[in-house]
Amino acid sequence: MTAERKSDTRTDTRQELLEAAAALISDAPGQDVPLRAICDRVGVKLPTLYHFFGSKDGLLESVIDYGFESYLALKRAAEPTGDPIEDIRRGWDTHARFGLDHAGFYALMYGQVTPHRRPSAAAAPHAALVELCRTAYADGRLAVTAEEAADHVLAANVGVTLFLITAEEPDLALSAQVRDATIAAITGIAPASPSESATGADLARHLLHALAGAEKSLGPEEIALLRKWLRTLAESSRT
Amino acid sequence: MTAERKSDTRTDTRQELLEAAAALISDAPGQDVPLRAICDRVGVKLPTLYHFFGSKDGLLESVIDYGFESYLALKRAAEPTGDPIEDIRRGWDTHARFGLDHAGFYALMYGQVTPHRRPSAAAAPHAALVELCRTAYADGRLAVTAEEAADHVLAANVGVTLFLITAEEPDLALSAQVRDATIAAITGIAPASPSESATGADLARHLLHALAGAEKSLGPEEIALLRKWLRTLAESSRT
DNA sequence: GTTCCGCTGTCACATCGATATAGTACGTGC
DNA sequence: GCACGTACTATATCGATGTGACAGCGGAAC
Numbered sequence: 001m002t003a004e005r006k007s008d009t010r011t012d013t014r015q016e017l018l019e020a021a022a023a024l025i026s027d028a029p030g031q032d033v034p035l036r037a038i039c040d041r042v043g044v045k046l047p048t049l050y051h052f053f054g055s056k057d058g059l060l061e062s063v064i065d066y067g068f069e070s071y072l073a074l075k076r077a078a079e080p081t082g083d084p085i086e087d088i089r090r091g092w093d094t095h096a097r098f099g100l101d102h103a104g105f106y107a108l109m110y111g112q113v114t115p116h117r118r119p120s121a122a123a124a125p126h127a128a129l130v131e132l133c134r135t136a137y138a139d140g141r142l143a144v145t146a147e148e149a150a151d152h153v154l155a156a157n158v159g160v161t162l163f164l165i166t167a168e169e170p171d172l173a174l175s176a177q178v179r180d181a182t183i184a185a186i187t188g189i190a191p192a193s194p195s196e197s198a199t200g201a202d203l204a205r206h207l208l209h210a211l212a213g214a215e216k217s218l219g220p221e222e223i224a225l226l227r228k229w230l231r232t233l234a235e236s237s238r239t
Numbered sequence: 240m241t242a243e244r245k246s247d248t249r250t251d252t253r254q255e256l257l258e259a260a261a262a263l264i265s266d267a268p269g270q271d272v273p274l275r276a277i278c279d280r281v282g283v284k285l286p287t288l289y290h291f292f293g294s295k296d297g298l299l300e301s302v303i304d305y306g307f308e309s310y311l312a313l314k315r316a317a318e319p320t321g322d323p324i325e326d327i328r329r330g331w332d333t334h335a336r337f338g339l340d341h342a343g344f345y346a347l348m349y350g351q352v353t354p355h356r357r358p359s360a361a362a363a364p365h366a367a368l369v370e371l372c373r374t375a376y377a378d379g380r381l382a383v384t385a386e387e388a389a390d391h392v393l394a395a396n397v398g399v400t401l402f403l404i405t406a407e408e409p410d411l412a413l414s415a416q417v418r419d420a421t422i423a424a425i426t427g428i429a430p431a432s433p434s435e436s437a438t439g440a441d442l443a444r445h446l447l448h449a450l451a452g453a454e455k456s457l458g459p460e461e462i463a464l465l466r467k468w469l470r471t472l473a474e475s476s477r478t
Numbered sequence: 479g480t481t482c483c484g485c486t487g488t489c490a491c492a493t494c495g496a497t498a499t500a501g502t503a504c505g506t507g508c
Numbered sequence: 509g510c511a512c513g514t515a516c517t518a519t520a521t522c523g524a525t526g527t528g529a530c531a532g533c534g535g536a537a538c
Contacts, residue, residue, distance in 0.1 A: 013516080030353040034494065045518055046496080052516095056495065107352035110401075112270040115342045118405045144416070151402065151413050152420070159398015162349075163390065166357045176388050177383070181424030185416070190429030218340070252485080273525065280516085287486055295526065 014052045016042045020065050026104035029165075030111075035059070059120045060108065060121070067105035068121040071098050075125065084136035089183060092157050094109065096175045099161035106165065129154060133186075143188025156182045253291045255281045260302050265343035268404075269350075274298070299347065300358070306344035307360040310337050314364065323375035328422060330368065331396050333413045338400035345404065349397045368393060372425075382427025395421045 020041040024033040039049055054058040075094055080087050088207045099106040109119060133146035133153075142149050164170040184190055196237060259280040263272045272297060278288055282420045292298035314333055319326050338345040348358060370384035372392075381388050403409040423429055 010296075030351060035496095036424070037495075047498095047519090048495070048517055104353045109352060111352035112269060113342065113350035113401060113404055114348035115404055116407055148413070148416065152417055155399045155402035155413065156395050156417055157398070158401065161370030161393045162352060162401075163394035165303065165352055165354055168355050174387070174394065177387065177424070178391055178395055181420055182417075184429070185423065190423070220424065274527095275525075284487055286488090289527075290485065 011043065011046060013048060017044070017049055017052060017059075018062060018066055021059060022066055022105070025063060025108065026102060029104040029107050056203075063105075064108050064119045067102070068119070068124060069107050070105075071126060072128075075128065082170055084139060085141055085187060086130055087132055088129075088153060089137070089179060091132070092153065092179045092182075093175070095157050096161045096164065096172065099165060100170055103165050106161065109208060111162065126150070126154060129191045142186055144186055146205070149186040152186055195210055247253075252281065252283060252287060255289060256283070256288055257301060257305055260298060261305055261344070264302060264347065265341060268343040268346050273413070302344075303347050304360045306341070307363060309341075310348070311367075313337055314367065320445055323371055323378060324380055324422060324426060326371055327375070327392060327458050328369075329419060330371070330417045331392065331421075334396050335400045335403065335411065338404060339409055342404050345400065350401065354451075365389070367394060370459060383425055388425040391425055391443070409469045415456055 017038060021033065021038045024037055024041065035046060035049055038059075039046055049059065053062060061066055075091060078094060081090070099110070109122065112119070122181050129183060130150040133142065133149040136142050136149070137146040144152070156178055164172070164175060250300070256277060260272065260277045262282065263276060274285060274288055277283055277298075288298065292301060314330060317329055317333065338349070348361065351358070369385060369389040372381065372388040373386070375381050376385040383391070395417055399414050403411070403414060
């Protein structure tokens with residue numbers, strides 16, 4: 001009855017164990033999977049698993065590498081557009097999509113909270129992002145350092161993805177919103193600048209904002225009345 | 240021997256267990272703590288712990304509640320400034336500071352990646368944030384919905400905090416950068432609008448950005464040359 | 479003084495990660 | 509063809525952990 005293992009195709013046992021672990025982890029995001037369940041799925045005993053991976057942490061590390069590899073494959077599938085900012089934008093969406101599609105992997109890749117430590121395999125996509133930002137910086141498209149931009153993008157991207165995964169009903173509109181805000185910040189270009197195509201509501205909101213700091217030139221009653229009018233203007237164009 | 244437990248102050252055993260668990264979790268962020276270690280610290284056996292918390296998950300849930308309570312206490316300590324946007328800004332910093340100071344708690348509170356599920360105690364601070372955003376919206380200070388703004392702020396805030404916790408050397412400047420970008424996005428007000436106090440570099444960068452989309456009115460050679468000049472301008476004011 | 483209930487301890491059990499030991503298959507050199 | 513070493517796997521077991529059944533101790537109520 002061990003014939004099925006002997007006559008198995010040439011995929012070695014290590015790969016099978018890796019894929020079984022990946023499948024089980026992907027099916028049960030967050031929870032930890034018993035090693036024996038992985039072995040049972042492959043039809044192997046525990047010492048075999050230990051022969052290949054050494055320990056549970058070793059297996060998990062390999063699974064994390066496995067996850068990052070499929071993530072990188074997904075990113076490499078999209079060829080660059082020539083515009084580094086656009087590449088960053090698409091990379092953001094790819095990241096969020098991957099997280100939502102493979103929550104189990106994503107939990108291991110970006111959901112571990114060990115101080116001052118990240119999975120070593122996380123360095124590869126980070127380096128790719130930094131490289132992209134360096135190109136953008138060299139093209140004069142960034143208002144901040146390439147490293148600052150990369151960290152900003154990664155932190156916000158992970159945050160939004162984790163948020164959407166744990167949300168009751170994930171809405172990718174939030175991801176797009178945070179993405180545009182992030183890109184606007186690192187490029188220094190506001191998505192809807194008040195100077196051009198400014199509506200009355202936009203201008204009113206800007207004035208309200210400016211009013212929050214300096215309130216010395218007018219008396220409190222005037223300020224209050226002005227605020228009320230501006231508020232009316234700011235709300236006028238809302239649906 | 241057992242006298243110290245009988246003559247103990249009126250802090251009941253449950254509270255002691257909770258604090259012992261909190262201390263151990265705080266000391267070992269990310270890793271899971273054996274229940275026996277918690278009991279040993281208090282000088283109690285396992286069934287006592289089970290009497291109060293029912294299971295390990297029950298204890299963890301209580302610890303999470305404990306963490307959110309101390310977090311809320313920290314947030315309540317800062318009284319509102321009267322400006323809701325400024326309150327959001329300070330709330331952001333409080334959040335990040337708490338995460339960095341209590342990584343163990345933070346891992347349990349915001350680092351768990353279970354799809355479509357969040358700790359029930361997380362609802363309280365989220366509701367407070369939504370309430371703050373509602374006030375800002377009613378004052379005409381937001382360019383988006385109150386709920387959209389709250390989700391945006393929370394997602395980015397958690398993302399940056401997790402990023403800083405796992406960073407080798409956390410730099411709060413990144414938190415400030417993402418914070419300002421987030422607030423700029425939800426208020427619709429660019430931190431440094433190009434219309435006012437615009438430098439040549441800023442304008443060049445804007446033009447470069449606009450050039451990325453529409454390249455039909457000029458030939459490729461002209462575009463390339465124009466890009467080169469603009470790039471020089473954009474880099475001219477950098478230190 | 480008796481009874482009842484909240485709290486705690488002793489003991490037992492299932493599961494899990496990890497290891498020691500040994501058996502089997504396959505290629506290699508003589 | 510045969511001994512030998514390497515690679516892989518199975519059996520059996522250990523220590524630790526989460527969980528539960530049961531009993532004992534204490535104070536409070538009547």
